[in-house]
Amino acid sequence: MGINIFDIAKEAEVSIATVSKVVNNTGRISDKTRKKVLEIIEKHNYTPNSLATALTGKFSYTLGLIIPNLANPFFGEIAKSVEDRARELGFSVMICSTDYDADREASYFTLLQKKRVDGVIILSGFEDQQTITRNLVKPNMPVALIARDIPTISINSVSIDDFVGGYEAAKHLIGLGHRRMGLIVENIRCAKERVRGFNQALEEHDLQLDESLVLLGEATVPNGKKLALQLLSGDEPPTAIFATNDLLAIGTIQAANEHGLKVPQDVSVIGFDNTMLATITDPPLTTIAQPMEQMGRQIVDLLVQELKGDVTHKQRIVLLPELVVRKSTGLR
Amino acid sequence: MGINIFDIAKEAEVSIATVSKVVNNTGRISDKTRKKVLEIIEKHNYTPNSLATALTGKFSYTLGLIIPNLANPFFGEIAKSVEDRARELGFSVMICSTDYDADREASYFTLLQKKRVDGVIILSGFEDQQTITRNLVKPNMPVALIARDIPTISINSVSIDDFVGGYEAAKHLIGLGHRRMGLIVENIRCAKERVRGFNQALEEHDLQLDESLVLLGEATVPNGKKLALQLLSGDEPPTAIFATNDLLAIGTIQAANEHGLKVPQDVSVIGFDNTMLATITDPPLTTIAQPMEQMGRQIVDLLVQELKGDVTHKQRIVLLPELVVRKSTGLR
DNA sequence: ATATTCAAGGAAAACGTTTAACTCCCTTCA
DNA sequence: TGAAGGGAGTTAAACGTTTTCCTTGAATAT
The missing domain is CATH 3.40.50.2300 (Response regulator)
Structure with a gap:
């Protein structure tokens, strides 16, 4: 289909080895030959087929x-x-x-x-x-x-x-005076590490997590909202919620709004990731940033x-x- | 490096053509041979090198x-x-x-x-x-x-x-009673089409765009904010702003907030794209959806x-x- | 004048496949 | 018994490169 190294070699009246050497700047080629080959390459807009290159070489890049x-x-x-x-x-x-x-x-x-x-x-x-x-x-x-x-x-x-991330989140909330916290946790290992870290900070302040306030689920905004609603409609709702990623946290803010609660006055929300989303919610989301x-x-x-x-x-x-x-x- | 078709062929005591046919389910191969070849393929976890396949065939897929x-x-x-x-x-x-x-x-x-x-x-x-x-x-x-x-x-x-998109946006705003509108426009052709459509709707209602309220710029949230701030601090600010994408619209909402204006009570904002972002702003963004x-x-x-x-x-x-x-x- | 060196470029193998054409060999049928 | 047919598998070319030797001819050294 496309033009190949043989076509170039033929038109330049050199061998394909020479063309290859010109293209890759290897070997010794006279300026005259180089120029001629380059001209023809230019003329036909030739680019080496990387599939073939990868096949001979060590890497496909x-x-x-x-x-x-x-x-x-x-x-x-x-x-x-x-x-x-x-x-x-x-x-x-x-x-x-x-x-x-x-x-x-x-x-x-x-x-x-x-x-x-x-x-x-x-x-x-x-x-x-x-x-x-x-x-x-x-x-x-x-x-x-x-x-x-x-x-x-x-x-x-x-x-x-992740442990430190969770720890920091808890420390922040504890520093603000929160004692009763809810967690919305994505069902993957790293999120659980975040919960472990969160717990660690709690323990250091002689606090304990109410297991009934730890909810697991898929990491989407609607799901965050659903779970947060559940948390907030309980008998003794948390004053702060840690969501293990920003999507869940955003769902949580929406749930709070819908439930007639002001963030952060009535309930604090902290997320995880620091995607661009965190800057555009209202209120802007406090979160644990991943680089x-x-x-x-x-x-x-x-x-x-x-x-x-x-x-x-x-x-x-x-x-x-x-x-x-x-x-x-x-x-x- | 990896195992290739020759290795398989050798171990199965057949030709490489046979291996190829087994792999691709082409040609006629007896069940016995097929089974033997497949076993060895399995054993060595052999997968054909697509670079080579692409080189012989018509497509790289x-x-x-x-x-x-x-x-x-x-x-x-x-x-x-x-x-x-x-x-x-x-x-x-x-x-x-x-x-x-x-x-x-x-x-x-x-x-x-x-x-x-x-x-x-x-x-x-x-x-x-x-x-x-x-x-x-x-x-x-x-x-x-x-x-x-x-x-x-x-x-x-x-x-x-895009023309229709802009037209719809204008129609919506006009229907809500807006007469003086600001535009924040990304500097690409399609955005300008949206502006043309917007203008068309305006003309049909004997309205005219104040050119001083049309601002161009790069499509980012901060830039949207900057431009919107400019729009809103003018002598005779618009009562509605059409931003040619959601990012700019979000910046506009932020600008309004910062400027002490309520959206939509004091100023309406309409975006374009309908990305997930539109659902998480506060207020959620009215926008023109692209499929x-x-x-x-x-x-x-x-x-x-x-x-x-x-x-x-x-x-x-x-x-x-x-x-x-x-x-x-x-x-x- | 001959041997040596070196620059320039070429021949051919190798990379790992697919596939068209071919060879066997076993059935089948007249 | 011999021709025809077809199933199973093989051979070898082709895909488009890179790269390792080679060859050639000219320049330089002795």
């Missing part, structure tokens, strides 16, 4: 990114930073959105293997991260984890200290290091989340 | 998507739907986020050609859509446009009728049809936007 849902701003920001950094390093990214479907997550992994990507970054949507654990038994390709972690296996990862951009960049660096063989030891990078105080939390 | 910024929910939703539909049709997607950088947009186009994607979907971030117009002079690959349109060239596209999911799916269908040679005539599909009334607009 393509990375895979498996992520639950691109339409979710948290994942979108991660995807963007991964793509940006990959590009800086000369890699393209094949992005795969699983829609929280475990089969799809697994089949994407296989697909990416077929496509001979040089490595895969996974942000699993599942508690047990099935894809990874299943596939890491016989990993024929570098894999790295972002924003999630599996403590038991040796794998490059960049994530945050999404940094995570994306660092995991790409780690993965590329690994696949280039630069580094022997795998790394587990743990970034620290930070409290961002806005207007959704206030004094008891 | 990969599409490219060039888009301004994945972190923006509008683009995220589009990217998701494109990816979803592509997957259903057996294609992977290479997503390229240009960050509104014209050079990057162009270089991504070249990159995708090199990678031998079967086709490219472009959502250009630029007024003149440089990449496309420049590259469509000699297009060696199917290209399709989403959410943007170039009236002068023959190319598959799915977009909305992002449908656009994504349809453009993939069109592109795949084109590259498979199913259809001869290119299509320009124009979807109609719809007014979604929420709480940010009210009676004058």
Whole structure:
């Protein structure tokens, strides 16, 4: 179909080896020949077929990114930073959105293997991260984890200290005088870590979580609203609610409004992630910030290091989340 | 590195052609041989190298998507739907986020050609859509446009009728009794179409736009806020503001709040896009909805049809936007 | 004048598939 | 008994590169 190296070689009256050398700036080619070849390349708008290049060479210069849902701003920001950094390093990214479907997550992994990507970054949507654990038994390709972690296996990862995140959230609320808190928790391991951290802070202040105020569910705004409504209509409602991500927190604010409660006067709400959403709610959301951009960049660096063989030891990078105080939390 | 078809063939004591036929379910192979081959494939976890497959075959089964910024929910939703539909049709997607950088947009186009994607979907971030117009002079690959349109060239596209969108927005505001309106306009062609439509409705009601109330700028929340503040602090501020996308509209709501004005009592705000953001602002945003999911799916269908040679005539599909009334607009 | 070195470029193998054409060999049928 | 037919599998070319030797001819050194 398209023009290929033979066509160029023929028209320039040189061998394909010469063309290849001109294109890649390798070998020794006289200025005259180089110029002639370049002219013809220009004329036909020739670009080497990377499929063929990848087939001969060691790398395809393509990375895979498996992520639950691109339409979710948290994942979108991660995807963007991964793509940006990959590009800086000369890699393209094949992005795969699983829609929280475990089969799809697994089949994407296989697909990416077929496509001979040089490595895969996974942000699993599942508690047990099935894809990874299943596939890491016989990993024929570098894999790295972002924003999630599996403590038991040796794998490059960049994530945050979820425990500290939860701890900070609780500390903030306790500092504001809250004693009775509700939790809305996404059903994944890292969210549970956040709850553990939250509990730790509570214990240090001789407080105890009322287990009936801990609700689990899927991370969407409507679901956050539903669960928060449940929390707020109880006999003894909490004065503050910690939601393990911004979407749930936003649902919580909506629930409060609907229930006739003012945020933060009647009930404080604190989220997790610090996506752009946190800045546009009313009131703007106090939340625990994850460094999404940094995570994306660092995991790409780690993965590329690994696949280039630069580094022997795998790394587990743990970034620290930070409290961002806005207007959704206030004094008891 | 990995295991290949030769290894399988050798261990199964058959030729590589046989292995290939087993894998692809082509040709005639006895059940016995098939079973043996499959066993060995299973044992070694063999998957054919798609680079090689793509090299021999007609397709790479990969599409490219060039888009301004994945972190923006509008683009995220589009990217998701494109990816979803592509997957259903057996294609992977290479997503390229240009960050509104014209050079990057162009270089991504070249990159995708090199990678031998079967086709490219472009959502250009630029007024003149440089990449496309420049590259469509000699297009060696199917290209399709989403959410943007170039009236002068023959190319598959799915977009909305921006004129009607603007018209609907104006009609809504006029119906609520507004007579003096401000506009915050993104600097791209489609946004200007929206303004044209807006004007049309105005004219039909013998109203005229005060040109001093039409402000242009980049589509971000902070910028929307800045421009809206400008609008609202004028001598004779508008009673309603039409922003050509949700981000700008959200900035406008923030500006109103900051300026001590209530939305919608003191000033009405209407946006464009209907991203998830519109549901989480306070008040929830009245906006003109674009069918992002449908656009994504349809453009993939069109592109795949084109590259498979199913259809001869290119299509320009124009979807109609719809007014979604929420709480940010009210009676004058 | 001959040997040595070096710059410039070419030949061919390798990467991992698919596929058209072909070869066997076993049935079937007249 | 021999021809025809068809099932099962093989051979080899093709896809478009990169890269490792080679070859050639000219310049330089002795």
